Amino acid sequence: ETGVTQTPRHLVMGMTNKKSLKCEQHLGHNAMYWYKQSAKKPLELMFVYNFKEQTENNSVPSRFSPECPNSSHLFLHLHTLQPEDSALYLCASSHQHRQGDTEAFFGQGTRLTVV
Amino acid sequence: KQEVTQIPAALSVPEGENLVLNCSFTDSAIYNLQWFRQDPGKGLTSLLLIQSSQREQTSGRLNASLDKSSGRSTLYIAASQPGDSATYLCAYTDKLIFGTGTRLQVFP
Numbered sequence: 001e002t003g004v005t006q007t008p009r010h011l012v013m014g015m016t017n018k019k020s021l022k023c024e025q026h027l028g029h030n031a032m033y034w035y036k037q038s039a040k041k042p043l044e045l046m047f048v049y050n051f052k053e054q055t056e057n058n059s060v061p062s063r064f065s066p067e068c069p070n071s072s073h074l075f076l077h078l079h080t081l082q083p084e085d086s087a088l089y090l091c092a093s094s095h096q097h098r099q100g101d102t103e104a105f106f107g108q109g110t111r112l113t114v115v
Numbered sequence: 116k117q118e119v120t121q122i123p124a125a126l127s128v129p130e131g132e133n134l135v136l137n138c139s140f141t142d143s144a145i146y147n148l149q150w151f152r153q154d155p156g157k158g159l160t161s162l163l164l165i166q167s168s169q170r171e172q173t174s175g176r177l178n179a180s181l182d183k184s185s186g187r188s189t190l191y192i193a194a195s196q197p198g199d200s201a202t203y204l205c206a207y208t209d210k211l212i213f214g215t216g217t218r219l220q221v222f223p
Contacts, residue, residue, distance in 0.1 A: 002158070002160070004158075035213075042215045042216065045213075048210060056210060103161050103164040104211055106158040106160075111156065
């Protein structure tokens, strides 16, 4: 248990569905991240939030819509996805300060399959 | 573009060997560097964090070093065990930019 919880663990959705991934941390961190991990590819940073403000959007298609209502919760809203969006989606959190981040912790991920 | 490269991409060794995994990065202005392991289909587990003012960190059989001037970090695993089999990833802050990973298999 890392202190970062992701739900659901597995999700199968059709291309016309709308679903949301949830990430929650109670570590007192101020930064939260979404990553995509496809088979045989490195981890791709999607979004970064610091104190609820989005600080990074790594050219992610608009069919992925993040939401950060507070420093403890992060969502990824999904709509009209494509089969190539099937991947493991990982959430992480850390504490960012001027001298760099503290240790980052990851959730167990959501395995998403788009059919 | 910030890049992180890990060598080797894959490694298969017998139990008991001492191992060195390499991580190189292009941005010498990094703050901290962190090593993770990932088991298949799972999330990442933090192993060691080296802050920019430090040169190395140790935890059990693991030792990680950081040389910012040359843009390199190494993870040393002593007396490897089958339970060490996993993918090892390095990442530097800020933004947690990840390397491509080293897939390690330790066989009995």
